[in-house]
Amino acid sequence: MARWTIDPPKTALIIIDMSNDFLKPGAPMELPGGRAMIPHLNRLAQACRARSIPVIYTTHAHRPDGSDMGRMGDLFRNVREGRMLSAGTEGVEIYPDIQPLPGDHLIEKRRYSAFQNTDLELILRNKGIDTVIIGGVATNICCESTAREAFFKDFKVVFLSDGNATFDLPDRGWGRIPKEEVQRYVLTTLAWGFGRVASISEVLEELEATS
Amino acid sequence: MARWTIDPPKTALIIIDMSNDFLKPGAPMELPGGRAMIPHLNRLAQACRARSIPVIYTTHAHRPDGSDMGRMGDLFRNVREGRMLSAGTEGVEIYPDIQPLPGDHLIEKRRYSAFQNTDLELILRNKGIDTVIIGGVATNICCESTAREAFFKDFKVVFLSDGNATFDLPDRGWGRIPKEEVQRYVLTTLAWGFGRVASISEVLEELEATS
Numbered sequence: 001m002a003r004w005t006i007d008p009p010k011t012a013l014i015i016i017d018m019s020n021d022f023l024k025p026g027a028p029m030e031l032p033g034g035r036a037m038i039p040h041l042n043r044l045a046q047a048c049r050a051r052s053i054p055v056i057y058t059t060h061a062h063r064p065d066g067s068d069m070g071r072m073g074d075l076f077r078n079v080r081e082g083r084m085l086s087a088g089t090e091g092v093e094i095y096p097d098i099q100p101l102p103g104d105h106l107i108e109k110r111r112y113s114a115f116q117n118t119d120l121e122l123i124l125r126n127k128g129i130d131t132v133i134i135g136g137v138a139t140n141i142c143c144e145s146t147a148r149e150a151f152f153k154d155f156k157v158v159f160l161s162d163g164n165a166t167f168d169l170p171d172r173g174w175g176r177i178p179k180e181e182v183q184r185y186v187l188t189t190l191a192w193g194f195g196r197v198a199s200i201s202e203v204l205e206e207l208e209a210t211s
Numbered sequence: 212m213a214r215w216t217i218d219p220p221k222t223a224l225i226i227i228d229m230s231n232d233f234l235k236p237g238a239p240m241e242l243p244g245g246r247a248m249i250p251h252l253n254r255l256a257q258a259c260r261a262r263s264i265p266v267i268y269t270t271h272a273h274r275p276d277g278s279d280m281g282r283m284g285d286l287f288r289n290v291r292e293g294r295m296l297s298a299g300t301e302g303v304e305i306y307p308d309i310q311p312l313p314g315d316h317l318i319e320k321r322r323y324s325a326f327q328n329t330d331l332e333l334i335l336r337n338k339g340i341d342t343v344i345i346g347g348v349a350t351n352i353c354c355e356s357t358a359r360e361a362f363f364k365d366f367k368v369v370f371l372s373d374g375n376a377t378f379d380l381p382d383r384g385w386g387r388i389p390k391e392e393v394q395r396y397v398l399t400t401l402a403w404g405f406g407r408v409a410s411i412s413e414v415l416e417e418l419e420a421t422s
Binding site: 001002004070071074075111112113116140141145148149151152154155156161169170171172173174175177181182184185187188189191192193194195197 | 212213215281282285286322323324327351352356359360362363365366367372380381382383384385386388392393395396398399400402403404405406408
């Protein structure tokens with residue numbers, strides 16, 4: 001695993017898709033594990049802001065006319081029909097308990113990876129960032145896709161072991177996979193070949209040691 | 212899972228990183244499971260060529276001066292030191308038993324995803340391709356990264372359940388994961404959110420039905 005340390009002037013925190021469609025009780029794709037992380041992610045975001053580390057939120061949203069939908073619509077009927085991830089709806093707003101603060105950034109993305117067809121890379125390069133701390137939902141979908149692409153683009157990835165949450169994978173022919181197993185698999189793959197995996201408290205300790 | 216069917220004039224077969232560094236007995240990152248797939252992948256490639264479906268091979272190779280290395284070098288000492296994945300060496304040549312034939316394409320890539328900083332997308336768009344069949348090594352690293360990005364770019368992904376092979380993931384703090392489990396996890400995640408997963412024989416049958 002990469003032994004990268006966190007240098008605050010070159011670091012950004014990216015919080016993926018903590019929106020109502022994934023977090024609100026009763027939401028179309030509710031991830032209760034996502035809500036459980038909120039106090040911890042908020043504490044980390046606060047520690048980042050105190051050190052001028054940019055805090056960047058993403059939300060996954062498609063144009064209501066479907067013009068950017070692509071294959072997403074083939075896979076997810078509720079997305080295709082605008083019942084979730086639809087720009088301009090409450091569903092794509094960041095969940096109230098983990099709101100961005102003035103000075104934070106918000107990126108509306110169309111694909112799982114926050115780098116695809118957004119200005120994320122421009123923002124990071126303009127700020128001289130070389131390290132990205134990644135948290136949010138869902139671990140194996142949008143968070144992992146963003147982590148993989150960050151690595152391809154030469155950012156040092158610090159993936160939060162307890163700051164990303166996911167869901168049980170349904171049986172598609174090879175058996176159902178409980179979310180704990182999915183989490184364990186993703187952390188192990190990312191630590192093998194995509195960067196560093198660390199807990200929120202490890203990152204907090206490292207940040208405190210720098211100030 | 213997406214129910215996309217295969218339309219030969221709009222389809223390409225992408226064979227990822229079947230190079231000596233991963234396949235040769237005794238190679239630095241030998242994947243014996245990769246060699247076992249060769250007769251089946253060759254049969255599929257032959258069926259594709261017979262229907263004018265482009266067959267595109269990739270090989271992962273870095274410039275010997277390290278100028279394109281990025282974070283790859285931070286993670287893998289044997290890559291950084293040019294002992295594997297080094298352009299111009301025998302290691303990055305396609306393994307003899309699965310050689311490209313005249314008319315096939317070969318792409319030298321620098322990152323796990325074959326779309327990053329290569330002409331893969333140009334080739335596919337120029338040929339009017341909208342469906343990519345993906346096989347090769349390693350399932351969860353280069354093959355999955357390429358499948359994810361193909362989906363982001365609106366290609367219909369057909370990921371071969373028995374035409375991709377991987378390795379045991381070492382314990383990085385969450386336990387070792389045997390390759391069969393890694394394979395099962397990747398197929399289930401891709402079938403959930405990135406496209407269609409099919410066996411080589413399913414694809415062959417479908418191709419035979421079209422001619």
